[in-house]
Amino acid sequence: MTSLLLKGIEKHFGSVNVIRGVDLRIDDGEFVVFVGPSGCGKSTLLRLISGLEHISDGELMIGDRLVNEVQPSERGVAMVFQSYALYPHLTVRDNMGFGLKVRKVPAGERQRRINEAAATLKLDALLDRYPRELSGGQRQRVAIGRAIVGNPDVFLFDEPLSNLDAELRVHMRSEIAALHKRLSTTMIYVTHDQIEAMTLADKIVVLRDGRIEQVGSPRELYERPANMFVAQFIGSPK
Ligand code: ADP
Ligand code: MG
Numbered sequence: 166m167t168s169l170l171l172k173g174i175e176k177h178f179g180s181v182n183v184i185r186g187v188d189l190r191i192d193d194g195e196f197v198v199f200v201g202p203s204g205c206g207k208s209t210l211l212r213l214i215s216g217l218e219h220i221s222d223g224e225l226m227i228g229d230r231l232v233n234e235v236q237p238s239e240r241g242v243a244m245v246f247q248s249y250a251l252y253p254h255l256t257v258r259d260n261m262g263f264g265l266k267v268r269k270v271p272a273g274e275r276q277r278r279i280n281e282a283a284a285t286l287k288l289d290a291l292l293d294r295y296p297r298e299l300s301g302g303q304r305q306r307v308a309i310g311r312a313i314v315g316n317p318d319v320f321l322f323d324e325p326l327s328n329l330d331a332e333l334r335v336h337m338r339s340e341i342a343a344l345h346k347r348l349s350t351t352m353i354y355v356t357h358d359q360i361e362a363m364t365l366a367d368k369i370v371v372l373r374d375g376r377i378e379q380v381g382s383p384r385e386l387y388e389r390p391a392n393m394f395v396a397q398f399i400g401s402p403k
Contacts (some may be wrong), residue, residue: 167241167318167351168193168216173223174377176209183209185273185375185400187223194349198362201372207355210372211321214353227319238268240319243312247324249304251296251311257283258292261286261310268315275314282313285347286340302333309344322354326361338364359400363387371395 169191170343172355194401199207212218214225216237225232232240251260258279270343283289286306296304305325312320322341326334338361345352345365356362362369363383371378371386371394379391383399390396 167228168226169319169351170226171214171223174213174220174224174225175222176206176213176218177221184213184221184373187375187377189370189377189380191353193349193373194351196345196352196354196365196367197370198366198368199353199355199370200357200362201378202398203357205372207357207372207374208323209375211244211323211353211355214319215242215321217244218241224342241317241391242319242321243317244321244323245305245308245312245325247327249296249328251304251307253296254259256293256295257288257299257307257310260296260307262315264311264315278314278316279310282310282392283314285344286310301329302337303336305329306340309341313315313344313348320350320352322352324357327356327358334358334361341365359398363399369399371398375376398403 171187171189174187199210201207209218213220216235220233227240252263255263261279261282262275265278279397283292286309288306288310291299291303325366326337342365354365366383368380369383369386370380373394379386379395386395386399387401390399390401
């Protein structure tokens with residue numbers, strides 16, 4: 166379990182300021198949800214945390230390490246994307262083991278971790294299939310499995326369920342909640358779905374134009390939204 170600290174985080178693309186002074190503390194094992202309208206900077210913030218984008222200004226601590234200049238593979242984070250990003254020519258087993266192989270984890274240990282993750286995600290029977298032979302929900306499970314096998318300190322999810330139909334989304338939502346309960350790993354989860362945010366989050370971060378509007382528990386935001394923007398976004402009656 167690992168805490169994160171964001172201090173004055175900025176991201177500029179050329180002359181455009183996309184993230185504008187974000188300060189945030191995320192505690193060990195917390196489930197934090199980023200919400201906000203399309204284009205407000207949710208994905209960019211995740212990519213800054215994962216190291217896929219370089220931070221323009223400010224400090225990012227993961228655990229007790231300043232990681233601004235640390236490579237993505239050395240940050241102890243794993244990211245799950247909306248698009249799944251599975252390799253079409255690899256089986257489920259090899260998709261899940263790919264990152265471990267790159268990191269030269271020995272074959273026996275690799276298989277042990279794959280089997281364990283497969284059991285957690287009910288993928289045991291699917292390990293020899295190819296992505297094209299899987300449903301959307303199964304593919305999303307494989308993408309989560311690929312994150313789990315690396316034993317990350319922090320999971321980052323970028324709208325992982327938005328390609329699924331409504332019924333499956335509800336089902337996967339409770340699977341992700343169960344996974345968090347089981348692993349107690351720090352999780353940061355981006356969604357534009359209020360219900361997903363309200364049901365999953367210990368803490369919700371409402372973003373608007375690259376800034377934080379409000380941070381609080383689902384209940385705090387619902388009962389005491391800081392302004393109309395938050396109220397409308399969270400769907401509180403005010
Ligand atoms: P969200 O995930 O909340 O929808 P994003 O983080 O994807 O928002 O994008 C935030 C803003 O940053 C958008 O205006 C987007 O166009 C811009 N942006 C994102 N990535 C880049 C990039 N690589 N170059 C230039 N602008 C970008
Ligand atoms: Mg996005």
